[in-house]
Amino acid sequence: MPRFKLTLEYAGTRYSGWQIQKNARTVQGELDRAVRTVTQREKFELYGAGRTDAGVHALAQVAHLDIATTLPPATLRARLNDELPADINILRIDVVSHRFHARHSAVSRSYVYQIARRRTAFAKPLVWWVKDPLDTSAMRGAAMLMTGLQNFVSFTDDDPEAKSTKVLVDTIDVIERGDLILVRIVGSHFLWKMVRRIVGVLAGVGRGELTSADVRSFLTKHSPVPARLTAPSSGLLLERVQYEDDPPLAPVDPPLHLTAW
Secondary structure, eight states, rough: OOOEEEEEEOOHHHHHHSOOOOTTHHHHHHHHHHHHHHHHHHHHHEEEOOOTTTTOEEEEEEEEEOOOOOOOHHHHHHHHHOOOOOOOTEEEEEOOOOTTTTTTTTEEEEEEEESSOOSSOOGGGGOOOSSSOHHHHHHHHHHTTTTTEEEEEGOOOOOOTOOOOOEEEEEEEEEEEETEEEEEEEEEEEOOTTTHHHHHHHHHHHHSSSSHHHHHHHHTSSSSSHHHTTOOOOGGEEEEEEEOOOOOOOOOSSSOOOOOO
């Protein structure tokens, strides 16, 4: 039975996240339905590189699919895309070794969060509009404090007794592109709501509501403040899942461009 590596993009606005759920529309659920329709198979394994929350988007999510089919990758991709809704698109399908696992083979993941500095008529589902002026220099300084191996217990709702809340964050970059502020976060893995709470805290620093000392304290003891500052899901995009021998990340090129006025 072949194993296929699927790379796909989706707009998460209409979905309750990636993972299949009862009584909820999800990206994996739509893909599962399309696979059943195209292949007429009931038994297969479809495994994603990671979950994305409700409303979160993906530029290059990865999944692997084990299924008995004679369809070549190009034909399988075309037929699946014909069955999928317009806001989910498979970019490519490759045949891979069974040693490859979408989740366990990943060496890092990168997310990009889009903050808009102005009201926009077209991009509301893809940004968080922050009306207050943001000090990006202060945000960069705070971002540096959150890199390395840190305890992000204040940045997640995961149970620290059931799951380690220590995460290795490689980089957090704060980049200005016209009227967009992009926050790119690269790390080994991420906890539930962690990225959105990091962005919320950075915005709090940018507004002048939080200090570097506050950020340090969030990483040393549990605080309810990051939860109150959780950024909305609309601005978050899973940018890439990185595997061994993949080329390095290119400079951030936002899918949305807001011209400064």
